Amino acid sequence: MIRLLVIFCSLGLLVHANEVCYEEIGCFSNGSPFYDPPLRPISWLPESREEVGTKFLLNTRRNPSVPDMLLTSDITTITSSHFDPTRDTIVVCHGYTESGDVAWMQDMMTALLNNGDHNVIRIDWHPGAMAIYGKATANTRIVGAEVALMVNNIKTYYSITGATFHIVGHSLGSHVAGYAGERITDLGRITGLDPAGPYFEGTEPIVRLDPTDASFVDVLHTDANIILTSGAGIMQTVGHVDIYMNGGKQQPACDQSIIEHIGEEDGLVTGSVYYVVCNHLIAYDYFTESVTDGFPWLAYECDGGWDKFKNGECFDTTKVARAGFYGDELKPDEGRENVVYYIRTNDETPLGGYQYKVDVYFSDPRKAQKHKGDLYVTLIGINSITESIKLNDEAMEYEPDNKYSFIAFSSVYPGSLVGVQLRWEYDPDWYKWWDWDLFVNPEIYVNQIDVTDGQDGRMSTFCDSTSDAIEASKDIVNFVAGTSC
Template sequence: AILEAEDVNCIGVDWREGSGNIKMYVQAANNARLVGAEIAYLLQVLQTEYGYPASKVHVIGHSLGAHAAGEAGKRHQGIRRITGLDPAKQLFEDTPEEVRLDPSDAGFVDVIHTDISFPLGVGIVKPIGHLDFYPNGGKNMPGCPPKLSDLGNMDALVDTLTCNHFRAFLYYTESIHRREGFLGYPCDSYKSFLSGASFPCPEGRCTFMGHYSQLPPALKAPQQIFYLNTGGSISSFSSWRYKVSITLQGTRAFMGKFYVLLPTTGGGTQQFEIVSKKTAPGGNFSGFIDVGLELGPMDNMDCKWAPVFLNIFRCQFGAQRIEIQSGKDGKVSAFCGNGTVQENVLQKLILC
């Protein structure tokens, strides 16, 4: 995938014989340092014999390979960038920087965490790079089954247990072709991200997860944590975040759900849920959604609503106005509607 996007030399390191057996994990963890030393030696040869500087080198490692990349950086100073894809936790969490990947190993170290759940997560939990990305909070990746859902089938169980862990390199691969779909938001926690912290992107402080990651120009700390949500389909993990704000139209307070219908890949539509706990007519409520494509210009849109309980009074509600704000640049598209409709009946709004 990298060669499809850039004119570069790409070298793969095959050390399956030293890392592929989970029963020999302790030996494999020790082998990571040896592999890192070998990579450093190769880079030194390239530099001394062919004049290829470390400042042009980008090392990418998954799991134990991330720590092997760190070892290479320790031994061959000046590497431009190291990317750690869900670095292994066992025997590396809370250890000295000398034995694991850390920010001093390269000019830029970015890390993607996808399997930090307790107790079965195998990815390192704490941030260990200049930029650390926690898609979906770093656990329970969309599309991956619960870890213990295949206890009766050992072959399926292995795939289930590793699904979250392997998502890191799948996200990175897709980011090569869909840079815009992996925008990270700087937040203190996943909970604050879900509640709207750093939305829309603070100027100069967001950055992309994956291949096109770079230090944000307005970075306020030497290390920064980013959160984002991804899609769950193996064919499309990219996602764009929006805020949907609805101005209610009706004759009484509304408790329930509004659904906005937006375009998706393939030319279809998908409905996204916005919940109202209790909103008076003319009042506003809002929510955040993650869409599988970047929304282009729209002349109109549809919505519908559903009550929390039975609609015994046959109430009707509608959306007087719906605003859709982009998390990437803060731009707002506003759509206006008239009247009310019954539950689960589509209402069309047009661009205001």
């Protein structure tokens, strides 16, 4: 995909604005703003409705296994189906090169039905999604129009409002949702799962998903890198709320080797594909897990960037709500849009978990020196003990008489905390051979650790009762509850 886009950009081809029109869904032009070099160096016209081949597959709790096929051309396929107008409807749309029967859509449908008595409609536009990428982006306009036609037909027949509809789209499917929302005047919600970036980044709102497409638009960003660094997701804010998962660029669960991915995805081809575009694909795993796994999936509002969040500067439990399926809790006050949130997740399944702010106070005895390394804590609660949690993403220098703040993540909830264990590992610069741990035995001094629970905002203070030095890669020091240290 990336190679193709680079080739097209280098050709510098121009197009004359043309238009195609189809009964019921209207006309589509390839002129401005859909032709917008260098963002869109070639503007394709979409293929015909028949070539795109949009299908609608309905599952409910009354037909969880075998879907009903809904047709926009035949209202009886809707009226004779298992569709229940008294229930909310969740519409799910896939992206490039996929179909409505891919495993993640099946998994999401099952999770949604296990969660509640919903109408779940899967959109299958496989023929149009298999076209060359630029053509597929044009085909999303046809799919969006088809979705709007279906939803509006259902609304009219059953006299229900669009507020009962929630469209969930991954990658190109996110922009399908946006095009549908333009034609559904009262659509309740759109959730964009890492909306596609190439051919959409920086374009006019009418070309991509934007906050005007539904009453509430929430977006999970997972692969928001520029295309030259292989990012498949969009970087810019495009919703009322934009949640940058783990900063939005690199997901912890994607840091596995290709062999591990092949093993987990049950196959060479599937595992290899997931390895290459894991950061993009994992967006739908986040959403599916947020439906039923029981973790809070708390996201924190932060307008200062990922580094500011990692340093604990946005850990305000008054500006926190659940992300993913329950993301409507994040809906901002009227008039606000592009509100940025951040959240940490796990590096393996289950992906959800619990977040804490950890403040580590380095003391300043006469022997203390500045050292570089990694800090690890284990949280001890009345219910359980967490795993050993690495606090810093990259090795950093710690100076005496300073406080360092981190956001820690655990897949285990220990309950009310009664203690903390701390250890650290030395990380000398490779070119300073005289600092290698073969020749030195570095020590640090820490006298206090404060831990703030991300769910209720409760802060607990823990003190080092020994005041002894903490030797790298050796000592594990227990910190006990106290009021001051």
